[in-house]
Amino acid sequence: MNNKAFLKNGELTAGYINETEINTQIVAVYEVVRLISGKALFFEDHFIRLQRSANLLGFELKFSALTIKLHIEKLCKISDIHTMNVKVIIQLAQEQIIYVYFIATAYPPDYAYKSGVKCNFLSIERPNPNAKSVGVNFDIRQKIEDRLESNQVFETILVNNTGIITEGSKSNIFFINENKLYTAPNALVLQGITRAKVIELAASLKIEVEFAEITATEIAKFDAAFITGTSPKILPIAQIDSIKFNTENNTLQQLMDAYNQLINSYLTNT
Incomplete structure (x- = not known):
């Protein structure tokens, strides 16, 4: 190799x-x-x-x-x-x-899909978040990497200038309450491939999705949370700062199973 x-x-x-x-x-x-x-x-x-x-x-x-x-x-x-x-x-x-x-690739260990991962908040806003560009976001990326390393968390969740939770530094984020998904409006985030697949799977599973502006002070009202991305797939969040979440939430587990089946189907038919 x-x-x-x-x-x-x-x-x-x-x-x-x-x-x-x-x-x-x-x-x-x-x-x-x-x-x-x-x-x-x-x-x-x-x-x-x-x-x-x-x-x-x-x-x-x-x-x-x-x-x-x-x-x-x-x-x-x-x-x-x-x-x-x-x-x-x-x-x-x-x-x-x-x-x-x-590129250097680190996939979450198997136990993280059961126990979840720790995250924290960072107040920072990407210009033109819908565009996946390197030249514009390089300085922001360096600040995020420094924050991840110093706080020893799996992911940093970004909060924009108005206090709204947007996305993870390398992921998108969802919250769950009473079998309903919540995620930031499309205009505020890079619309991740895994995020789009989750939204499609939710529709097929009859799970409602609301695109909502959620502030960092509101997250305690949610039962579960997870990030999505190329490397983590669907990964439960155990904790953001001091707020803890249920990593065994039924809706979350249902989506994780459905996403893994989608991957297997794609690989089989490609």
């Missing part, structure tokens, strides 16, 4: 990529895709979001879904890595450049 290489416009380059250089040179959009046994999970949804992010920044994506997928497959074959997260960055300019490379 060798992840000391990356692709630039489909050409192999030895060594680790310098993300800082990419992030500061020019505005770029990116996606992190989870590979399972060499298959890019929900790749079609990631491509659509790449296009949307580019459009929000005033650009048209010049790379097709097929081109990007072939680049990912080429990197897998060269590196002999088939289960890991891969990052796709596209610099947005007249001559667009695409980078594809593996």
Whole structure:
């Protein structure tokens, strides 16, 4: 296994990529895709979001879904890595450049899906949260990483300038009360792929979803909470700051089971 290489416009380059250089040179959009046994999970949804992010920044994506997928497959074959997260960055300019490379991947341990994880709040607001861009959010990312490390929590939950809970630093967040889901309005968050799947699954399971502006002072009224994302999938929250939640909530367990079945179905049929 060798992840000391990356692709630039489909050409192999030895060594680790310098993300800082990419992030500061020019505005770029990116996606992190989870590979399972060499298959890019929900790749079609990631491509659509790449296009949307580019459009929000005033650009048209010049790379097709097929081109990007072939680049990912080429990197897998060269590196002999088939289960890991891969990052796709596209610099947005007249001559667009695409980078594809593996990133350090840490999936939650099995016990975390039962006991849940600890989180905390951080007052910070991303500009243009609907666009998954690297150049604009690099400084914010550094502040979040520092906060995660100093507080020894799994995830930091962001609160915007008006006190509304928006999303996690690398995830989206849901709350549960009386078999009903609550999450921030779409306009306030990066609309995650896993988040969208949860909303679709909730509809199929007849679980109501409310898009609500929830403040950090209100969370004690909820029975359960969870984050969603490429790496954590659906992960129960045990605690945010001093407020504790029920990690065995029936609605939460129902959604976790349904999401795992969705993944298995996608991998089987792709």
